[in-house]
Amino acid sequence: MRFPKIIFGIKIRQKAICLTFDDGPHPVYTPQILQMLAKHDMKATFFITGSKIQKYRKILEQMISEGHEVGNHGYSHRNLIFKSKEFILNEINKTDELLRECGAKGEIVFRPPYGRMSLKAIFLLGELNKKIIMWNIPTKDYKAENSQSIIRKIRKKLKPGGIIILHDAGKLINSNVDRTFTIEAVELIIEEILQKGYSFKTISEMLKN
Numbered sequence: 001m002r003f004p005k006i007i008f009g010i011k012i013r014q015k016a017i018c019l020t021f022d023d024g025p026h027p028v029y030t031p032q033i034l035q036m037l038a039k040h041d042m043k044a045t046f047f048i049t050g051s052k053i054q055k056y057r058k059i060l061e062q063m064i065s066e067g068h069e070v071g072n073h074g075y076s077h078r079n080l081i082f083k084s085k086e087f088i089l090n091e092i093n094k095t096d097e098l099l100r101e102c103g104a105k106g107e108i109v110f111r112p113p114y115g116r117m118s119l120k121a122i123f124l125l126g127e128l129n130k131k132i133i134m135w136n137i138p139t140k141d142y143k144a145e146n147s148q149s150i151i152r153k154i155r156k157k158l159k160p161g162g163i164i165i166l167h168d169a170g171k172l173i174n175s176n177v178d179r180t181f182t183i184e185a186v187e188l189i190i191e192e193i194l195q196k197g198y199s200f201k202t203i204s205e206m207l208k209n
Ligand SMILES: [Zn+2]
Pocket: 022, 023, 073, 077, 113, 114, 171
């Protein structure tokens, strides 16, 4: 049995951080985020829900061709606790396959739905040689009532090697969510973070250091 790498943040002296977005693609918000990132010439990492790939394939292909990293966030966004080995394997493999079909190259890292896993899932991910990417700068953007609360949380925990978690969509394909505050917060905090001397990197770029 092998234990996978579980990464909450990256030990690095250089002022670099990762911006990560979970649960997409979303037909409205993901393109807005891509546009904003392009404007600042920044790359982010998107943890993709496999069941949404077919419908929003174009967005995903654009994301990959623009140099963003895509990670695996499971197929159905169901938590991996009390699930069979077959269920977990299917969640991971199916999503990886779809990501590859859209152009994903190299290693595909994994973030468990809800950040939760059983020991069984952890060992299975170890066997698959998957790196598990958690976060150390939580924003609770999915329940924020304004963009300032998201900004305050990022500001408070900002540090070299930090992994910021945000959401560009809801859990399910038909989840009715509004990610306006998330987008507003990122737009407002980017300049501030750059002024502090930080650069933005994808998870894989950061792990190469
Ligand atoms: Zn999620």
